Amino acid sequence: MSDENNPLDDQQIEAMLAPLRKPTKPRSRLRPLVIGLSFMAVMLIALVLSLPKKRTRTTQDRGGPVATCGNGKVEPGEDCEPPLGTNCGADCLDQTPAPQEEQPAEQP
Numbered sequence: 001m002s003d004e005n006n007p008l009d010d011q012q013i014e015a016m017l018a019p020l021r022k023p024t025k026p027r028s029r030l031r032p033l034v035i036g037l038s039f040m041a042v043m044l045i046a047l048v049l050s051l052p053k054k055r056t057r058t059t060q061d062r063g064g065p066v067a068t069c070g071n072g073k074v075e076p077g078e079d080c081e082p083p084l085g086t087n088c089g090a091d092c093l094d095q096t097p098a099p100q101e102e103q104p105a106e107q108p
Contacts, residue, residue, distance in 0.1 A: 067092070 008016075067077040069092035074081045080088035087096040 067075040069078060069090070070082060072081060074092075078092035079094035081092060082088045082090060087094055089095045
């Protein structure tokens with residue numbers, strides 16, 4: 001090595017530092033594209049997750065409790081409960097036809 005009177009020259013310093021230096025790689029042209037596409041994918045997912053869920057109309061939409069047709073109990077919004085009602089439809093509404101009014105007989 002060297003002593004105090006002989007300082008290291010540039011070649012010796014470079015030889016000592018060479019193993020510590022990382023080899024430089026050329027930058028990829030695809031890197032900005034990949035970063036941009038990744039960002040757009042994250043934004044699209046965030047947008048989809050923020051959309052409101054599709055809801056079906058229930059009696060709760062009108063401020064009441066949700067009626068469950070077919071549970072054996074007649075709840076608000078239901079006319080009957082199948083198969084308990086004879087004219088009860090699958091939607092828990094009465095299917096009885098409206099009574100026909102009798103027409104008065106015409107006078108001769």
